[in-house]
Amino acid sequence: MNKCKYYIVFLSLALIAVLIAGCGADNESSGDSSEGESSEEERVFKLGHTGSESHVWQESIQHFDKKLQELSDGQLSIEIYPNSTLGNDEEMLQQMGTGSLDMAWITLAELTNHSSSFNAWFMPFIMNNMDEAYEVSKTDEALALFDTLENNSIQSLGYTYIGMRHVLMDGDPVSDLSDLEGNSMRVSPSPVIVDFWETMGSSPTSIPIAELYTSFERGVIDGVDIDLDALISQRLNEVGEGLTLTNHMTFHGASFVSDSVWAELSEEEQDIIQKAFDSAQQYNYEKSKKYAEDNLQTFKEEGGNVLEEVDSSWREGTEDFRQKYADEDELIKEFIDKSMEVSSGDE
Numbered sequence: 001m002n003k004c005k006y007y008i009v010f011l012s013l014a015l016i017a018v019l020i021a022g023c024g025a026d027n028e029s030s031g032d033s034s035e036g037e038s039s040e041e042e043r044v045f046k047l048g049h050t051g052s053e054s055h056v057w058q059e060s061i062q063h064f065d066k067k068l069q070e071l072s073d074g075q076l077s078i079e080i081y082p083n084s085t086l087g088n089d090e091e092m093l094q095q096m097g098t099g100s101l102d103m104a105w106i107t108l109a110e111l112t113n114h115s116s117s118f119n120a121w122f123m124p125f126i127m128n129n130m131d132e133a134y135e136v137s138k139t140d141e142a143l144a145l146f147d148t149l150e151n152n153s154i155q156s157l158g159y160t161y162i163g164m165r166h167v168l169m170d171g172d173p174v175s176d177l178s179d180l181e182g183n184s185m186r187v188s189p190s191p192v193i194v195d196f197w198e199t200m201g202s203s204p205t206s207i208p209i210a211e212l213y214t215s216f217e218r219g220v221i222d223g224v225d226i227d228l229d230a231l232i233s234q235r236l237n238e239v240g241e242g243l244t245l246t247n248h249m250t251f252h253g254a255s256f257v258s259d260s261v262w263a264e265l266s267e268e269e270q271d272i273i274q275k276a277f278d279s280a281q282q283y284n285y286e287k288s289k290k291y292a293e294d295n296l297q298t299f300k301e302e303g304g305n306v307l308e309e310v311d312s313s314w315r316e317g318t319e320d321f322r323q324k325y326a327d328e329d330e331l332i333k334e335f336i337d338k339s340m341e342v343s344s345g346d347e
Contacts, residue, residue, distance in 0.1 A: 045261070047078050047103040048086035048095075049253075056162060056229055056287050057105055057253070058082050064280035071272045078103070097153040099260035105160050107253045109190040115148040116328075119192040120335035123322045124248045125315035130164060130292065132342050133250040134285045137161075141338040144331060146254070155262040157255040157277040161288040163227035165249040170222055173242035173307035177317045183222040186212060188251075192325070196249075197225065199321050209234065216240060227251050228295040229288070237299050244307045245296075246314065255281075 047064075051057040058080065065078035086092055086101060089110035095101035111118040120142075127133050136142055137159040146156040167174055167185075174180055181201030187193050189206040197204035207215050209230070215221055216239045224236060231237060255277055262270065300306055326333035 042075050042077070045076070045078050045102040045257075046081065046086070047105070048081040048084075048092045048101060049105040050084045050089060050107065051082055051105075052233065053082050054233055055082065056284065056291055057160065059287060060160065060280050060284035061105065063283045064276055067276035067279045068273065071276055072269070076269065076272060093152060093154070093256075096256060096258040099258050101258060102261045103255070103257050105253050105255050107188075107251070109188045109193065109251075111149070111254065112190045112192055114152060115145070116192075117145050117148045117331045119325055119329070120145060120332040121252055122190065122192045122196065122249050123325060123332070123336050123339070124196060124318045126322070126336055126339040127164075127250060127343055128247055130161065130250075130285065130289050132339070133164070133252070134161065135342050136335075136339050137252070139338050139342075141331075141335045145335070148331070153259040154256040155259055157257065157274060158281050160253040160255055160281065161285050162251045162253065163229050163288050163292050164247040165225055165227055165251055166231075166246050167244045167248070168224045168226050168231060168236060168240040169242040169244075170216065170219070170240055171242055173244040173305055174223075175244070175307055175310075177314060180223075184220070186215065186221045186224045186226075188225070193225070193249075196318075196321060199318075212236065213239065228292045228299070232295040232298055237302055237304055241303070242305050242307075243299060244310065246310050248314070248318075 047061060049055075049057050049061065061078065061080050065080070068076050068078060086104075087095065089104075089106045090113070092101055092104040093106060093110070093114070096104055108118055108121045112122070127136060142159065149156070167180075169183075177200060180197075182203070184203045184205060185197050186207045187197050187204040194204045194206075205221060207221065212224065213234055213236060216224065216236060224231075224240060226236065231240075231243075257273065265273070296306070322336055326336055
């Protein structure tokens, strides 16, 4: 019996030893697995914008995502939220400030509400086309504007593009600045844009893009300050017949990353994001140009009446407006000077 007891005790101790060794091996294996997963963890950034799925920004952000995955070997990617799904521009800026939203493409019209220096982009007749606007966006004078947003807890990646602004009327195209007087014009809700149209003698009004077609059709407004992408995508060519290619302003945006998100990234990851955006920025510019050409052709083919150019009196007639803003802000003055230098080809 004693031998049997010793045998049972021996087996019990051996079993316990095996169990302990097994647990140790499991813990070691689990630790190795966890470390491996951590080093290969994928990160998906939430990015919001106000454009539709057919907007040039949507396609450009898809390119951004593709390049980001390519440069990071699939470790970094973007989940896109178009159509103001995550809120309007102001709400997305707030979300990035708190870190609840990773990235967003924001219109410059909204940024004027956070820094008056961004009014520089809405000075009339300082650029003639998208090529000049793209060149200006790369200058020190344009990039310096981002420094005025230091209290918004966001990191800028660079400018994004939509197109040049033109004038669409319910009747004939406007051929002279005096033709704008007394007309009710739909404009973007930015103080500087409203100020411009009031200076032109018009009655500016802000109407949500979703209500624009009906308002134009019912005669609530006489004309629209619009880019060609929105003109066609919103089917405004069915109501407005007269288009003047004024190129009076650009309509740009900018790409941002939340400061709190940016601080969590390694320098290598930050560099990858910037490089991916730089590629998307070039793509966005080229697509915006192409879409503008296609949309203009569509407008003409569907019976629209187009005035192709305006003379120098348009630029000369808005000189006082530009000077007023230049006198208020040195950054705006420098931006205007640089833009006109690019526009004149004197660089």
